[in-house]
Amino acid sequence: MRRVLCPVENLYVAQRSRAVLSCALDGPVDTAALSAAFEAVTAEQPTLLARVVPDGDGHALELLPETEQPRLRIRTGGEEDYAKELNRPLTVGGPLTRAVLVSDPDEERHTLVLTVDHVITDGHSAIALLNTLWDRYRERIGGAPALSPPAAGLPGPISRLLPQVDEAETAKFLEARVEEAGRHPVELVEYDVRTPGEASGSIEVQRLLLDTETTSRLRQRARAEGLSVHGLIGAALLLAARRRLDGTGSRILRCMSPVDLRSRLSPPVPADVMVAAVTAHFQDLAVAEDTDVLELARQVAGGLRDFFDRGDHFEAMRIMPMVPQHPTLHLGTVIVTNMGAVSGPRLPTGTHVTDVRLVPAREHYFPQAGRSPLMACVASFDGRLAIEFPHHTACFSRPFMRELRDEVLAALCALADSDEERHLAATA
Structure with a gap:
């Protein structure tokens, strides 16, 4: 096969x-x-x-x-x-x-x-x-027979399930993306570690974990403001990134939001089909150190909503093969993935799940580049919002990433209107 x-x-x-x-x-x-x-x-x-x-x-x-x-x-x-x-x-x-x-x-x-x-x-x-x-x-x-259905074959790629479109429209979309990326070269946060190579470091994760009450209050605040939790998290991370760039006033930062295509195809592709079914939305935003977090969240959420309304999520996948010719197209100051609210595993009586995590990793990191995007992987397992901040210690140090995590935690707890006791209950 x-x-x-x-x-x-x-x-x-x-x-x-x-x-x-x-x-x-x-x-x-x-x-x-x-x-x-x-x-x-x-x-x-x-x-x-x-x-x-x-x-x-x-x-x-x-x-x-x-x-x-x-x-x-x-x-x-x-x-x-x-x-x-x-x-x-x-x-x-x-x-x-x-x-x-x-x-x-x-x-x-x-x-x-x-x-x-x-x-x-x-x-x-x-x-x-x-x-x-x-x-x-x-x-x-529970005693069910250990039977499995025969393999049905390897599933086809998601790119072949996209709606038909005029190739000229895709070319125009690519041209617009290249022009936009050139107009605002992406700002990247500088590494705080100086090392000769990757051998001296490893992948680590700083984690932000909210309790169920704080998670619920954050969702309520998002609904009350007509926003998404993703918008709030994106805004909080953009502001944290801005504080780590030099200069004063506004800077144009880019937020990358990977997006799921499964539910937007016709017919939808079930979540259990093992294929990569994502593309990404990129948005340039003016961010100052004192930018209002709610206003920034509205821009993040509104930009993503318009992206879907225009059908650009399909075009974004169509142009992905051209990324090697235009590498800056897939660079962002921050990358905020979001799996949304999901259920964790169900186990037999007597065995309990105490934690579930999803963390992205890769084989190659590049300390010699001197800077890179900041990444946050977001998921709410069984009502608890978790944000994983993976990093390579030859690039960003543990204290640097802990401070970043704590800033985002403080911003989210403030948005959840938490008092001091609730703030302390939110664990990191």
Whole structure:
């Protein structure tokens, strides 16, 4: 079984990026049942049994030999193992997914880490994969037969499902994007670390986690203002980025918002189909240190709404193959992904999920570049809003990213109209 990658998917091959999902558990885990559940899920989704191979000037997906197909790995360890998995790339030419269960010596606390190559996933499908895995586990613990449907074949790329359009319109859209990007060269935050190379650093994550009450109050504030939570978070991060640039007055900053295409196609593509189904919206905004956060949030939310109303989300995916010729098109001062409100895994009675995380990572970081976008990965699992700030320590230091996180936390708590007690209840 083999499928040639489309031009958009070929871009992800070079990026060597991946989604890293994890869930922390308390209680017993039947490792044999979990291993069988993982094999069932990969049988249902043949993309998870594939590898990337060269194909002419591009690449293709090709099924792995049975002896090389991914299996659940089980080992004893502690919290430090999460960082190890976050920093462990997927093997070039090998499986596009990896599943590791790390249990403490007493086997009462566990962390499952799923790593999936961005060539075959986006945030929504990665979350669906995690939840489906635990659904299959729960079925096996409950006595359901360990049967999986036969593989239906590798799903086609999202780019082939876009509505038909005149190529001249796409050319005009690209021309306008290039002109706009040239009019306002993107401002990037300068690294605070000076190192000779990547060997001296690692991927780390500063995390902002709100409790359910603060999350609810933030949503209420967004609704009351006619805004989205995404707009509020984007504004808070833009203002934090502006404070880290020199000079006074307004600066033109660019906000990049990756957007889901699955629900906007006809017919919609289910979240559990393992393909990358995202494009991105870019918006240039004038930001000063004292810009009103609500006004900035209105601009962020309004720009994204207009983007969809015009149908530009489809054009944005059509021009993605041209990005290598115009690399500044996909640069932003800040990058704010947002999975929205999602449910976490459901486990059998006696075992409890204590935390769920989704963090993007990639193989290559470039300290020598001197600056880069600031990234925030947003998801609300079971009513708790979490923002992950991944960074490489050869670029941005831990104190730098902690301070950034704390500024965004303070801004969101203020927007939630939290008093001092609620502010302290919001954990980071």
